[in-house]
Amino acid sequence: MSAAPIPDGRLTIQKHRRFLQRHLAILPSKYQEYEANKLAIVTYALIGLSCIGDPVSEEYAASKEWLRRHYRVIGRGETSLAGFFPSLYMEVENALTLSLTSTLFGLISLLCLNDHKFFISDVDREGICRFVSKCHKPETGGFAASLDVVAEDSLEPSKTDPDDLRHTYMAIAILYLMGCRNASEFGRYVCLEPLFSHFEQKACVSGGFGQYGEPHAGYTSCALSILELISDRWDIFPNSFYDKTIEWLLQRQVSDKCPEMSGNEYFDPEDDGGFQGRENKFADSCYGFWCANSLSILKAPHKVGDAYQNGLSEYLLNKTQNLLLGGFAKNDNEDPDLYHTCLTLAALSMMSGEFDGTLFLPRKVADTARSQFIAP
Amino acid sequence: MSDAPEFQYDDIEPLPISGGQEGELCQIMYDGEYRTVMGIARALLQKLEFSERALHATSQAIDLVPAFYTMWNYRFQIVKALYGTDGAELNRELDWLDEFTLNNPKNYQIWSYRQALLRLHPSPEFQRELPILQSMIDDDTKNYHVWSYRRWCVLFFGDFTNELQFASSLIARDVYNNSAWCHRMFVLKNQVPKGPPAEALTGELHYTKKQIELAPQNISSWNYLRGLYDEFLDGKADPAIMEFALSFTPGIFAADASDTGPQIQSSYALEFLARAYAKNEDTFAQARKAYQALSDHFDPIRKNFWAYKIRSLTA
Numbered sequence: 001m002s003a004a005p006i007p008d009g010r011l012t013i014q015k016h017r018r019f020l021q022r023h024l025a026i027l028p029s030k031y032q033e034y035e036a037n038k039l040a041i042v043t044y045a046l047i048g049l050s051c052i053g054d055p056v057s058e059e060y061a062a063s064k065e066w067l068r069r070h071y072r073v074i075g076r077g078e079t080s081l082a083g084f085f086p087s088l089y090m091e092v093e094n095a096l097t098l099s100l101t102s103t104l105f106g107l108i109s110l111l112c113l114n115d116h117k118f119f120i121s122d123v124d125r126e127g128i129c130r131f132v133s134k135c136h137k138p139e140t141g142g143f144a145a146s147l148d149v150v151a152e153d154s155l156e157p158s159k160t161d162p163d164d165l166r167h168t169y170m171a172i173a174i175l176y177l178m179g180c181r182n183a184s185e186f187g188r189y190v191c192l193e194p195l196f197s198h199f200e201q202k203a204c205v206s207g208g209f210g211q212y213g214e215p216h217a218g219y220t221s222c223a224l225s226i227l228e229l230i231s232d233r234w235d236i237f238p239n240s241f242y243d244k245t246i247e248w249l250l251q252r253q254v255s256d257k258c259p260e261m262s263g264n265e266y267f268d269p270e271d272d273g274g275f276q277g278r279e280n281k282f283a284d285s286c287y288g289f290w291c292a293n294s295l296s297i298l299k300a301p302h303k304v305g306d307a308y309q310n311g312l313s314e315y316l317l318n319k320t321q322n323l324l325l326g327g328f329a330k331n332d333n334e335d336p337d338l339y340h341t342c343l344t345l346a347a348l349s350m351m352s353g354e355f356d357g358t359l360f361l362p363r364k365v366a367d368t369a370r371s372q373f374i375a376p
Numbered sequence: 377m378s379d380a381p382e383f384q385y386d387d388i389e390p391l392p393i394s395g396g397q398e399g400e401l402c403q404i405m406y407d408g409e410y411r412t413v414m415g416i417a418r419a420l421l422q423k424l425e426f427s428e429r430a431l432h433a434t435s436q437a438i439d440l441v442p443a444f445y446t447m448w449n450y451r452f453q454i455v456k457a458l459y460g461t462d463g464a465e466l467n468r469e470l471d472w473l474d475e476f477t478l479n480n481p482k483n484y485q486i487w488s489y490r491q492a493l494l495r496l497h498p499s500p501e502f503q504r505e506l507p508i509l510q511s512m513i514d515d516d517t518k519n520y521h522v523w524s525y526r527r528w529c530v531l532f533f534g535d536f537t538n539e540l541q542f543a544s545s546l547i548a549r550d551v552y553n554n555s556a557w558c559h560r561m562f563v564l565k566n567q568v569p570k571g572p573p574a575e576a577l578t579g580e581l582h583y584t585k586k587q588i589e590l591a592p593q594n595i596s597s598w599n600y601l602r603g604l605y606d607e608f609l610d611g612k613a614d615p616a617i618m619e620f621a622l623s624f625t626p627g628i629f630a631a632d633a634s635d636t637g638p639q640i641q642s643s644y645a646l647e648f649l650a651r652a653y654a655k656n657e658d659t660f661a662q663a664r665k666a667y668q669a670l671s672d673h674f675d676p677i678r679k680n681f682w683a684y685k686i687r688s689l690t691a
Binding site: 023024025026027028029031032033034035036037038041042045060062063064065066067069088089090092093094095097099145146148149150158159160161162163204205206210211212213214215216247250251253255257258259260261262263264265266272273278279280281303304305306307308311 | 391393397398399400401402403404405406407410414418421422423424440441442443444445446448449450451452453484485487488489492495518520523524527528550551552553554555558559561562565591592593594595596599602603606607639640641642643674675676677678679680681683684
């Protein structure tokens with residue numbers, strides 16, 4: 001169930017395939033610092049391969065069981081908690097090591113490998129939802145990514161985790177994959193009112209979302225994806241705010257045709273067509289994904305046209321693609337890396353209608369998840 | 377552990393890291409140091425040991441895997457168990473964190489760990505946080521995490537005293553620093569619940585205009601100007617500000633503006649004007665002209681969007 005490959009002759013598919021496959025094989029010791037993100041590495045590589053049309057569910061079928069070993073159910077029955085931890089060496093007896101991040105990446109990876117049995121019959125759905133619920137901080141509306149590693153009196157959200165919109169997105173996406181489809185269903189596990197007031201604090205004066213009033217394309221994509229997944233609570237902001245956000249997002253596309261910007265160290269005419277994450281920053285391939293996803297959630301192509309996609313595709317293919325090593329870089333002068341490769345391929349695939357940016361899955365895989373894994 | 381001979385771990389059996397499982401993906405070739413450090417830190421956690429040597433073991437583990445959230449949380453629990461709310465000891469922990477922060481500026485955990493320490497601290501001080509904030513900003517003047525942490529501190533300590541001045545100093549260094557402009561808006565929106573007093577607003581308008589004159593093609597200062605009007609002045613652009621904006625777009629609205637278009641200094645001034653003209657049916661013609669000029673000459677990459685704005689001009 002891979003995506004139809006991205007239809008562009010300039011894509012050096014064979015090189016990207018090898019670049020991505022290398023990341024799933026044996027990695028040198030410098031990767032040990034990413035041990036806590038191992039399931040993210042797996043996800044980025046599997047998603048990247050899916051975007052170029054590789055049948056990953058066949059090629060990596062033998063890894064389903066290995067992935068499932070990262071899944072744990074703690075306790076039993078009505079109070080069980082379930083989720084994934086990031087690596088087999090990071091599970092420690094007596095300690096709570098599950099995380100929202102690993103849980104979402106674990107679920108996405110199993111979906112890429114077509115492990116429907118896991119979702120339909122094997123997973124402790126309520127246990128996963130309870131884990132998400134335990135990470136929730138109703139007093140602020142946000143989420144920690146994990147629990148305090150040693151529980152004192154009760155299980156508490158980790159006091160040392162950040163609680164920004166990335167974690168809220170992960171929590172909501174996990175609940176969606178566990179079957180929640182609207183506010184009343186999500187409301188069984190999270191307190192939506194504080195979550196929405198948390199949201200309102202992140203909405204910025206000039207449109208977009210970010211921390212303490214500074215809009216950021218990544219957080220904007222998280223916020224809009226959450227609204228899309230919850231589906232029936234777009235009313236928490238007025239339409240004018242969404243219009244402002246479309247404008248803010250379109251303004252993130254860098255152009256070399258503008259009046260002179262003397263002295264701006266963060267302007268590079270080579271960035272033309274690419275998207276930046278914030279005002280007066282360089283373009284970066286990953287923000288092409290976050291902005292294009294946000295614009296597509298806001299149905300910008302219907303409203304204002306999709307010309308921004310042409311400029312973005314040109315930038316991604318001509319400036320960030322590494323024709324020698326394979327992979328994509330963040331811009332026109334860095335080395336390629338896995339994260340930017342995955343996000344760039346996802347952006348290109350999304351623009352040809354084959355990728356669901358809200359669930360971060362190839363469209364066909366997302367369609368199955370959307371239609372089949374519904375709460376009982 | 378050669379750099380800390382005072383800690384003995386001889387009685388600890390390191391938890392092994394076994395590789396080569398069936399179907400394993402991303403098989404990392406761990407080096408010897410990694411195996412030892414992780415083996416000991418995990419073994420101590422498994423024993424739930426809360427001790428000075430466990431604290432040291434977590435710092436070594438975090439050095440190797442900065443995103444290892446479990447170790448950060450374990451470390452925090454050790455700190456709580458050993459020091460409780462002893463301010464001097466917690467300051468020592470903050471010192472360790474300063475050092476770690478300087479070496480790992482992009483890490484996500486450092487700031488939330490710091491927040492947890494300050495919440496635990498009996499007498500936290502904004503003053504103590506300023507040097508690390510300063511050196512991190514000096515290192516990267518647009519570091520999003522650092523600015524976020526600063527704003528968290530401002531709210532946590534309820535102290536806005538130095539913030540406008542701080543933002544000004546960063547804007548003086550680089551007028552295009554969007555974080556510094558957002559910081560200004562953050563101060564204005566949060567310092568006084570009812571919004572800033574009239575004289576402060578006048579001062580801000582004056583300041584912003586001066587910065588725009590220095591660099592007219594700057595989206596950050598124009599966004600800020602727009603924000604001042606939208607948030608605090610009912611969104612109504614007055615004749616003085618219209619005239620100010622017009623001074624950067626000479627000739628655009630002349631009846632015989634030629635097809636090639638005159639040179640202007642700022643497309644953002646033109647957008648500002650277009651937005652104001654679009655609010656009133658009587659000035660739709662000017663709005664159309666401004667959007668058309670953006671589309672044709674000064675911001676053609678957003679042609680579709682400017683066409684949409686022209687379509688939206690309806691009474």
